Amino acid sequence: MAAAIGEMLLSTFLEVLFDKLTSGELLSLMRREGLRTLLKKWEKELRRINCALEDAEEKQLTGDAGVKLWLEDLRNLAYDIEDLLYDFDAQARKKKQKADSRRVSKTLLVVPSCFSPREFVRDQKMRSKIEDIDSRLQEIIKQKHSLSLRENDANQLASNRVQRRRLTTHIPESCFVGREKEQMEVLRLLIGEEEGINNISAIPKMIPIIGMGGVGKTALARQVYCDNRVAGYFDVKAWACASDDFDMAAITKRILENITGLSGEGNDLDRLQEKLWKSLSRKKFLIVLDDVWTEKYGEWTDFLKPFQAGAEGSVIVLTARNLSVASMAGAPAYHLKELPEDACLTLLAYHALGAKNFDHHTPLKSFGEKIVMKCKGLPLAVKMLGGLLRTHVDPQQWEAISKSRIWDQPEARNEILPSLKLSYHHLPPHLK
Structure with missing residues (x-):
């Protein structure tokens, strides 16, 4: 796990490095002697490498030793580039301070006249660092090709995450133990067995089940969803997996198919929401949205529009890992703790x-x-x-x-x- 989390940190570290490589102040200092061109080249090449990190991480998890070594080389290179940029900045500040102390005028110049990248690069040690980093970067690029690492853009990565996510259904677990108390508590929230629990004006009512990944939120929701007491309480039920890519049209379509039993409704969100509104109108429904990630309030309220057609007592149960999702839903969270x-x-x-x-x-x-x-x-x-x-x-x-x-x-x-x-x-x- 440590290695894999390390590679996720590498991706984040590279993003920070991109900001430094594209810093306007640094580029202005490096504008002579070709250093600005070199930094921009490094930034472009590292961005392409970063696009291959997703594939590299997946292959490393399957035990690919060559990819693991490649990631280690990349991580070490990234650290060395950061050190070099720090040296650039430190030398520039040192020269600037000397210039300021001699200047009679209080006017501060962005690039002091006494500092030139040429002077900096003449330093043999610094020149060797630059040449070494450039050589190692080119070697990493070659290895990336030899390892057949695929580059993906942001949209493709999001799509890949959706394809790889574990699709969940409402079929209950064959062995469900240690959650009897939690099941009864959620049932009471769901069907209003406690006095006054349904005295709310909002339709539908929200029940967010919050907990860390793997703790059993989906299993609990399944168990409640399939409970006989629930079957007789609601007019219609539907289950949909939301996941990290909150595709409103796809989720709405899945819910509509659950309710009507019909497929092939197209992908136009307006038409789908109109049909869902009619299907839910004046009916008491239970909808489970499993694995919700979105925290965009505007997106969330747009998604909820058709559900306002339901009757009093309608409920949406959502499972999520972030407490902020419950806040967005405007409902108190039910926190699911670890299994005994x-x-x-x-x-x-x-x-x-x-x-x-x-x-x-x-x-x-x-x-x-x-x-x-x-x-x-x-x-x-x-x-x-x-x-x-x-x-x-x-x-x-x-x-x-x-x-x-x-x-x-x-x-x-x-x-x-x-x-x-x-x-x-x-x-x-x-x-x-």
């Missing part, structure tokens, strides 16, 4: 052994407890590791998994890490 260890142990036994407990596999229980501790209450991690150990009853295998990091297991890494990576992608720059 005893429930995680039951979940592990089910997915690894097809059993409810370790009664018939007592030699494996102690290893199972250690594995569960490593999963930190995340059902997704437990489920993936249970799948790795499926039908294996060799204590040595269980012991090996219990002593290793879960991120060292390729199958678990491919399922869990993209979930965490998506959470990282949506952090503000200072938190990244």
Whole structure:
């Protein structure tokens, strides 16, 4: 995990480096002797490399040693370029301070007359640094081609993330344990079993379920969605995955198809919303929006327009990782915490052994407890590791998994890490 998160940080670091390379002050200082042209060339080449980072990260996660070395070389180069730019800036400031101390006039010039990049570049040590960095950059570009790393623009990257996301359905989990209390609490919010809970004027009512990636928000929503008490309470139900690319037309179309059973409605948002309005008019509905990321209030309110046609008691349940999504929805969040260890142990036994407990596999229980501790209450991690150990009853295998990091297991890494990576992608720059 550390390596993969490191590469995500590399992408963010390169963005900071681009700002420095395109700094107007720095470029004005470097405008002579070809240094400005060199910096602009580096910036252009690094931007193209940055477009290949997404593909490089994916290949590294599958164990491609060549890509891993390439990423290490790129990271070291980026640090050295930053150091060089710092030296440029430090030398320029030093020369400027000397010039200011001698100047009789208080007028400050952007580029002091006593400083010339020519003087700076004549320094043998500095010239060697520049030549070394340029040579290494060209070698990294060559290696990028030899490793067949694909370049993607921002739109393609967003599209790839959507294609790779785990599509979710409303079919409940085969083993749902340790969430009985949470299920009842959400049910009370949903169908208004508590006195006065439906005394609200807003239609529809919002119930945001908030929690970290892999903690079981979708599983809880599924369980509630399929509860018999819910089936008899609402006139219509629909389930749609929103994900990080909040495509209003696609989500609206999916909901409409759930309700009407018809497909092929086209992609025109106005027509889709008009049809959805008619389908929901005066009906009490339940809509689940799974994995919501958008925090754009204007986009959100536009999306909600058709749902205002519903009857009193209509509800939208949304699952999300960010509390700000609940704030945007204008509703108090239901926070889902980590799954207790005893429930995680039951979940592990089910997915690894097809059993409810370790009664018939007592030699494996102690290893199972250690594995569960490593999963930190995340059902997704437990489920993936249970799948790795499926039908294996060799204590040595269980012991090996219990002593290793879960991120060292390729199958678990491919399922869990993209979930965490998506959470990282949506952090503000200072938190990244």
